[in-house]
Amino acid sequence: MRHLRLLMDAAAVIALTACASANPVNSAPSSQSVVSTTAAAQHKEAPTVTSVASASIQTTPTTSAVTTTSEATRSASGQIEVTPKSFHQVSQTIKNFVDRNQLNGAGFIVVDRDRGVIYHNHWGEFSPDRISLIASTSKVISAGVLVHLHDQGILNLEAPIGQVIDYAGRLGGITPVQLLSGSSGIPGLQPEDPLYICMFLPSSSLQRCAAEALSVAASDPRTVAPDTEFRYGGVQLQVAGAVAEIASGKQWADLVDEIYVQPCEMRSLGYSNPWIPLQAVSGEYPNWSGDLSLLPPTDNPHIGGGGYITTGDYGKLLSMHLNDGTCGGYEVLSRSGVELMQQNRSGEVYGSPIGYGLGWWTQSPNRYGASANQETQSTVRLTDPGLYGSTAWLQPDDGFGAYLVVESTTSVGQRLANMLYPIVESAVQAFRSG
Template identity: 30%
Template sequence: MKTLATFALCLLLATPAAARAACAEPVRDALQPLVAAHGLDGASLRLSTPDGPPQRWHAGAYGDDTRLPIASASKWLTALTLARVVESGALRWDSRVGEHFPDAPAATHAITLEQLLSHTSGLAAGPAPCLSGRGGTLQDCARAILAEGLEAAPGTVFAYGGNGMQVAGAMAERATGKDWDALFQREMVRPLGLTGTDWRALARRPGYVRNPNPRVAGGARSTLADYGKVVDMVLADGRHGGRRFLSPETIAFMARDRSAGLRIDKRPDTADGMGYGLGQWVEARDAQGRTTRTSSPGAFGFTPWVDESAGVAGVLAVRGRGRAMRPMIERLQRECTAMAARPPG
């Protein structure tokens, strides 16, 4: 059976058009073991570089527009939405909870938007009941989370969880006067041309399905095609379709590790050794400490990543037991990044 090594060789030998045809089978063969080993309905892979159109491969029943719950890959989408709100001037990275929730417990008032998006707010990491509740609104959920107070002083502990991001989303609603769905459509869906992404992870209905209490750290559904536009924009330093979506400075700011030097209270086993930025894991840094590779994998295996040093953005679309699949996913991610990387010089 052909392997990823075969794929790398055919990329070297073929013209771009011929490579797409000659190399499709080896990559599909690389996806098949993942599908078979974990009893998946399918798997899809998308790789892109600045030098040509993205390449896509599918196994099983999946295609470019298969909608999947993406779990914690939602965090990157939320952070990018908030980054657009910051660039518009409606919020600042140092906007504080007390400015928007003056009735929240006084101890929470100093928490900043940056801390909420980097899991360094000091709020409890264990998921609040309202994150999974069908009733209420994002505002109701944020007030309930803040009412529980702090477990640590803001900015002193890294504790991975969804509570802080829920408060961040509610702050954005208050700052803009728009609910989360309207805000997400304005800042992400329309500018990037997303056609299969919303905040109803388990919905089966087509189109954009609204949710008054979206789980902004883990409740989105998306597609290979949609998330590919997101990682392409990040790889392009904030540009999409020839226009600025975010500034390069904002893209770099979001990728800076906020967990460095802090006590680690909660982090997934699969993220050992990684840092965390705003909505994204920091997987690698250069000799100067600048982030060069980021990702935002979800619990069901859906994995987007951007490797700036290699000049590669990738999305692996799957739905299964992410923790069990993680070793195979990480190997596929490394090998695919290496084979698609721009040549030195």
């Protein structure tokens, strides 16, 4: 019961942070209107799943390669840090913020479409080798896994999930693209909601959790028709991960390794379900300094928020998105796949005032859904912020992206990110003109 109480508190923190509760349909229901948690708990046996022939994931070599500016130094570990003079104000702003807020440090990387890494620096306890939990900043990475499978003809993002898994039941008409864009109709992250607690349990599996979630959601009165309301995150992303596993015939960890780690030559990217092992339930960064041995293996990685990575490896992901999906000379995503992820799907498909694509918040500026009309903005900025203060952003029209990581809270990380947006733009322009 104590674990359940803590996990419910964690869900409340995440949901409130993400502003998912801003949607009145997503408010916590009364006890009379929810499905019994006992019934959900009884659904424990691993489901029988449809076997789908999987094709081996192939990456297509390209001539594009990411380069690194010559204005660089090497850290004690041998990893490259880049600190050109045009970014002096950026460096000073982050240093002052870390000192003023008594943070344990920060990391920041900026990548240019044509020049590769143009800035890479760390403060305090952080270094190029530091692996951090990134919570919801995992969502762009997770969405890319399914988009890759779509590009390869292994999974059709627009086809019903009932064609892939045999336990979808009444909700078999939902499509993978709806799951990834918060448009499936399944309730998103909720405060005080034990019905979908399986997404936080490392002892479960993606298949078991997805089967349980779909069964519960089918009779949950909060479930609505797909493509009618935006619901942020939650168990719908566990369902997406389960669909990817069955379509490919591979586990999530193997997909991440084959799609990202190998072609992009990454050292650190992985997924876990850290909530119980690290007691990561307060909304503040847990007492964890990157020791992967404290994250036990799980068949139920948290698809919407279980990623961990270094700054350098996240920079490679951003470079890939800027370069039409190529990474390390290989095609990870197609150009159309990259564009699909950046599309304001929630706004264009069903008129949601909240702009969201596949992992990216698509309206600028935004703070977990508190978005403005993009037509009035001079800058198109795609963002993927996380619970612990990390933020990835991409300005595709300007040809650069950035990743900021602090180990604190969303509010702290977003305050720093908002300070950095304009001065990073100026620094990039100065770097190019210099």
